[in-house]
Amino acid sequence: xxxxxxxxxxxxxxxxxxxxxxxxxxxxxxxxxxxxxxxxxxxxxxxxxxxxxxxxxxxxxxxxxxxxxxxxxxxxxxxxxxxxxxxxxxxxxxxxxxxxxxxxxxxxxxxxxxxxxxxxxxxxxxxxxxxxxxxxxxxxxxxxxxxxxxxxxxxxxxxxxxxxxxxxxxxxxxxxxxxxxxxxxxxxxxxxxxxxxxxxxxxxxxxxxxxxxxxxxxxxxxxxxxxxxxxxxxxxxxxxxxxxxxxxxxxxxxxxxxxxxxxxxxxxxxxxxxxxxxxxxxxxxxxxxxxxxxxxxxxxxxxxxxxxxxxxxxxxxxxxxxxxxxxxxxxxxxxxxxxxxxxxxxxxxxxxxxxxxxxxxxxxxxxxxxxxxxxxxxxxxxxxxxxxxxxxxxxxxxxxxxxxxxxxxxxxxxxxxxxxx
Amino acid sequence: xxxxxxxxxxxxxxxxxxxxxxxxxxxxxxxxxxxxxxxxxxxxxxxxxxxxxxxxxxxxxxxxxxxxxxxxxxxxxxxxxxxxxxxxxxxxxxxxxxxxxxxxxxxxxxxxxxxxxxxxxxxxxxxxxxxxxxxxxxxxxxxxxxxxxxxxxxxxxxxxxxxxxxxxxxxxxxxxxxxxxxxxxxxxxxxxxxxxxxxxxxxxxxxxxxxxxxxxxxxxxxxxxxxxxxxxxxxxxxxxxxxxxxxxxxxxxxxxxxxxxxxxxxxxxxxxxxxxxxxxxxxxxxxxxxxxxxxxxxxxxxxxxxxxxxxxxxxxxxxxxxxxxxxxxxxxxxxxxxxxxxxxxxxxxxxxxxxxxxxxxxxxxxxxxxxxxxxxxxxxxxxxxxxxxxxxxxxxxxxxxxxxxxxxxxxxxxxxxxxxx
Numbered sequence: 001x002x003x004x005x006x007x008x009x010x011x012x013x014x015x016x017x018x019x020x021x022x023x024x025x026x027x028x029x030x031x032x033x034x035x036x037x038x039x040x041x042x043x044x045x046x047x048x049x050x051x052x053x054x055x056x057x058x059x060x061x062x063x064x065x066x067x068x069x070x071x072x073x074x075x076x077x078x079x080x081x082x083x084x085x086x087x088x089x090x091x092x093x094x095x096x097x098x099x100x101x102x103x104x105x106x107x108x109x110x111x112x113x114x115x116x117x118x119x120x121x122x123x124x125x126x127x128x129x130x131x132x133x134x135x136x137x138x139x140x141x142x143x144x145x146x147x148x149x150x151x152x153x154x155x156x157x158x159x160x161x162x163x164x165x166x167x168x169x170x171x172x173x174x175x176x177x178x179x180x181x182x183x184x185x186x187x188x189x190x191x192x193x194x195x196x197x198x199x200x201x202x203x204x205x206x207x208x209x210x211x212x213x214x215x216x217x218x219x220x221x222x223x224x225x226x227x228x229x230x231x232x233x234x235x236x237x238x239x240x241x242x243x244x245x246x247x248x249x250x251x252x253x254x255x256x257x258x259x260x261x262x263x264x265x266x267x268x269x270x271x272x273x274x275x276x277x278x279x280x281x282x283x284x285x286x287x288x289x290x291x292x293x294x295x296x297x298x299x300x301x302x303x304x305x306x307x308x309x310x311x312x313x314x315x316x317x318x319x320x321x322x323x324x325x326x327x328x329x330x331x332x333x334x335x336x337x338x339x340x341x342x343x344x345x346x347x348x349x350x351x352x353x354x355x356x357x358x359x360x361x362x363x364x365x366x367x368x369x370x371x372x373x374x375x376x377x378x379x380x381x382x383x384x385x386x387x388x389x390x391x392x393x394x395x396x397x398x399x400x401x402x403x404x405x406x407x408x409x410x411x412x413x414x415x416x417x418x419x420x421x
Numbered sequence: 422x423x424x425x426x427x428x429x430x431x432x433x434x435x436x437x438x439x440x441x442x443x444x445x446x447x448x449x450x451x452x453x454x455x456x457x458x459x460x461x462x463x464x465x466x467x468x469x470x471x472x473x474x475x476x477x478x479x480x481x482x483x484x485x486x487x488x489x490x491x492x493x494x495x496x497x498x499x500x501x502x503x504x505x506x507x508x509x510x511x512x513x514x515x516x517x518x519x520x521x522x523x524x525x526x527x528x529x530x531x532x533x534x535x536x537x538x539x540x541x542x543x544x545x546x547x548x549x550x551x552x553x554x555x556x557x558x559x560x561x562x563x564x565x566x567x568x569x570x571x572x573x574x575x576x577x578x579x580x581x582x583x584x585x586x587x588x589x590x591x592x593x594x595x596x597x598x599x600x601x602x603x604x605x606x607x608x609x610x611x612x613x614x615x616x617x618x619x620x621x622x623x624x625x626x627x628x629x630x631x632x633x634x635x636x637x638x639x640x641x642x643x644x645x646x647x648x649x650x651x652x653x654x655x656x657x658x659x660x661x662x663x664x665x666x667x668x669x670x671x672x673x674x675x676x677x678x679x680x681x682x683x684x685x686x687x688x689x690x691x692x693x694x695x696x697x698x699x700x701x702x703x704x705x706x707x708x709x710x711x712x713x714x715x716x717x718x719x720x721x722x723x724x725x726x727x728x729x730x731x732x733x734x735x736x737x738x739x740x741x742x743x744x745x746x747x748x749x750x751x752x753x754x755x756x757x758x759x760x761x762x763x764x765x766x767x768x769x770x771x772x773x774x775x776x777x778x779x780x781x782x783x784x785x786x787x788x789x790x791x792x793x794x795x796x797x798x799x800x801x802x803x804x805x806x807x808x809x810x811x812x813x814x815x816x817x818x819x820x821x822x823x824x825x826x827x828x829x830x831x832x833x834x835x836x837x838x839x840x841x842x
Contacts, residue, residue, distance in 0.1 A: 026797040084798050084799035088794055158715070161715060162715065165715075245772065290726075292579065292713060293583060293710055293735035294583065299735070305726065305733045312733070314720070351666065355664070369508070372505065372508040376447040376505055376509060378501040378502065378508065379504055379505075380504070381501060
């Protein structure tokens, strides 16, 4: 550590120090992260390892950097933090950790690496110190076009169906589905993404424990398949268990990695809402799928839409509109076609033409005077209107008078034919 | 008509002229409404009745008034309109109309009446010329605290259940339910309002035909009950049939009469969306109830929430929050209680305390050094944290060490007990 380092060695040393620091500094530990930003991983690691207590210099570095990086926050007490970090020493030998990772096919990615997901930088100081990963590392590039699909662990059949549809539409459009690897919605989203898309497997599970621990155990088989075809990621060191605190911290990574977070089903209390709020705080798009208001399974989604201004989405196409508002022509075309399909012949009529059309009898014929009286329009308006309707194939005239054409729909909303007065 | 009139006669004459004008001027006929505003009902009626064509003076009155009232609109061609109005002459004798109304127990209310619903003034020029009503006229005062509950004619069981619940909650809180008297959601809303509330019957049906024509026929029994206990209203003269144009015009009255419009169930195309847009244009509150995205029955509600920024509501309490945001303490209390009910003992813990709590084993005891190591907190943070947890009844200490108390919940989201590292 103290010898002069070449460039390649330097990168390896930075990585080794970050791995060690991640073992003693929990996510969002302000003092640790401020010092990391100010000193870099190597100097910070050496200071913690070698000093039994923080020096005055170290305290002044922290004070100065904290004032700059977090001007409104209280400067953390370095003595307390230092004691906490050192209570976790010694950490496993870097070589031992690396061998353990190698056996698993796991790797680490650090901010200094060219393939570090750049969107994590939006976390600022809260950016992970290092991330462990399993799966094809080249898949990290998939995260540039990714959407978080999250929700309740106890998903309903409805939530599962909605999630499956959205995950499939996203992967089919070339987007990577990011979720938390948990039961329920997370598992459905990953499973659907493993099955669909131009390159099936565009899915990443971000865990709250080490990537060597498949939690929950019942999802081990699924997580194994994600390792093979997608990505399993975590900022938590190998061997570490998921704690409630780590679940909450993990959610910020899911939110930051992705362009949008979609909550497909969540009850009033759900960790998915926490992910959605992280996404909103990071100015990511936040969307939620509504559901039955009488059951409560979607109450969290409704809360997000109602109170937090999440966008209501009903399908994957509407999610795609959020992340590729301009490029998503296929979706817009589909939607327009769907709208055209339900158009009725009189839909395009202006109010005057509609009144002329409505004044024509369904059966039998009417002369223009009758049409004037029923519609309340003037003779000239009626004559122009009738001619226009004939041109559009909506009316015909004969020696007997005028009648409407080509509409099974009656004059009124229910096909009622009562003439005025 | 040409004799000098006393005050009481004057009021009666104004009413008679408005009734006649409503027979020849359709809702939203700009020229007619501008002249009505400029000349008053008596002069306008006399002009139309007596002149075979508009005079230059009349045209200049229209031009001047239109420029003032509708500065951006094209001045309507009075000759065309005049011809249209006169094509509907002669109108029924005022006395005949009045006798017909009397037989039905119907009455007219005009803007000059003290009980004219003042909220209709927000329609400006589009305010109805006159309204016909059936039922206890004193109920017009109920409209001051009213909410429109509207939706699809082909309602699902879900839409009906949601509507019933909302209409009941509104009437129970002393609010009048306004709807359109149609099949489906309208009928469910009226029916529920007839059955509940401090004064059952706080409901008004606003029709698109004359109040003597119960349309649709299958709702005749319901409309009869509304006449007996609530109100049936229409701007359309007695005997007139509902036309599509009148349905659309009717919706503006429902929107204007009420403080909020709630769409409880509506497919992608639904007249209820038109009512909601009128309400939004009048700066009324607009709300919609979400539903299943896989079926399509609520697609119109989702569209309102997504594209038109309607407020998502799940129950009557949330509707009441819109119309009485300050006075609705009962609802807020209920909501808070519901939230408290699902609180878990550790919910109120700050992040440090949560980490100490999470680091305590579920079974067996831990000494503070272990807690330091597992939590990544300093000894002083751990000791303070443990003391606080003990104070709150969440931890106990003994000679053996510390353990957690009173939570069936494990360390992690699923009760996983794996120790760190």
